[in-house]
Amino acid sequence: MRRQPWRMTFRYAAEGVMYALRTQVNMRIHVAMALFVIVAGLTLHISRLDWLFVCVAIAIVIVAELFNTAVEAAVDLISPDIHPLAKAAKDTAAGAVLLAAVFAVIIGIFVFYRPMLTLISSLF
């Protein structure tokens, strides 16, 4: 296949992200959660190091969901019929998203536990 110009490469990548947003409810939930966490981080003035952890957690979840969407599309194309390997591929990709989400929740607890306690105690 002929080498694509850079702007087309970016355009196809953006189309991939938009496809995931359009077709995957979970992708929209992840993005909504990411926006919520960013607003919480700005409101609670978390440290630069905490921002680093939060950004890594958000990126890992969204990247995992993008790969999961890619695996689902490829499996549906190659194996529309029931097959144990199709199941293994989809379940493994879904497992990656689950692990990434659990990791993100753990990061969220570490980062927001103290600022939330401080905020709550300042209210009472």
Ligand SMILES: Nc1ncnc2c1ncn2[C@@H]1O[C@H](COP(=O)(O)OP(=O)(O)OP(=O)(O)O)[C@@H](O)[C@H]1O
């Ligand atoms: N071709 C197949 N062969 C065997 N099992 C399949 C196949 N397609 C799907 N499955 C099983 O059904 C589950 C759900 O598949 P589906 O394609 O609906 O993905 P999903 O994780 O629900 O994605 P979506 O986010 O699109 O709802 C898979 O995790 C897998 O266990």
